[in-house]
Amino acid sequence: MAKIIALSCTHKRMHSVTDSLLEAAALGFRDMNPAADIRTIRLIDHPLQLCVGMDECLTTGICPLDDAFYDIVDQAKGASGMILCMPVYGGNVPAALKIFMERLKTFMNAPVRPFGGLATCTIVHSRKMLTEAAMGALSPWFGRLQNENLVSLCLTQGNAPNLLETNALEMCRLAGGQLAQQMDLGSKA
Numbered sequence: 001m002a003k004i005i006a007l008s009c010t011h012k013r014m015h016s017v018t019d020s021l022l023e024a025a026a027l028g029f030r031d032m033n034p035a036a037d038i039r040t041i042r043l044i045d046h047p048l049q050l051c052v053g054m055d056e057c058l059t060t061g062i063c064p065l066d067d068a069f070y071d072i073v074d075q076a077k078g079a080s081g082m083i084l085c086m087p088v089y090g091g092n093v094p095a096a097l098k099i100f101m102e103r104l105k106t107f108m109n110a111p112v113r114p115f116g117g118l119a120t121c122t123i124v125h126s127r128k129m130l131t132e133a134a135m136g137a138l139s140p141w142f143g144r145l146q147n148e149n150l151v152s153l154c155l156t157q158g159n160a161p162n163l164l165e166t167n168a169l170e171m172c173r174l175a176g177g178q179l180a181q182q183m184d185l186g187s188k189a
Contacts, residue, residue: 009086028176
């Protein structure tokens with residue numbers, strides 16, 4: 001049974017477009033893998049402090065900050081895949097995700113890295129543009145963690161009054177299904 005993380009990187013406390021897109025992708029994954037263990041994590045629901053940059057974590061493997069960081073990390077244990085969905089803020093990744101990415105440096109010298117070695121589906125959305133730039137900002141993080149981005153989806157609202165009034169949900173569902181298929185193919189190789 002595959003375990004995947006469905007990571008919502010919105011800053012909105014209430015259910016958002018990001019959450020709807022992520023749910024559609026998770027449904028697509030489940031369509032192809034009904035027994036999948038899908039763990040949804042909304043970063044905004046887990047307050048994280050800014051990295052203090054002391055770098056002691058690089059030698060100890062322990063983050064000195066006391067917040068929800070390890071709660072998030074624990075939920076990812078045993079995962080083989082991740083669906084990451086994020087809106088574009090200021091042409092880049094949302095601050096909640098950036099903070100989390102920085103905090104994961106705690107495990108840079110660890111033999112097993114949380115949120116590392118995952119088959120990944122990445123969904124980036126915005127009202128008008130800059131989705132590709134935000135997607136590109138994830139590349140160093142994915143590379144450092146040795147994640148393999150198997151499926152990418154950049155969505156813009158364009159002239160539609162709401163992104164959810166386009167075919168975006170169906171595209172996300174297909175992307176989630178494609179991730180499941182790719183992971184299945186990889187496990188049979």
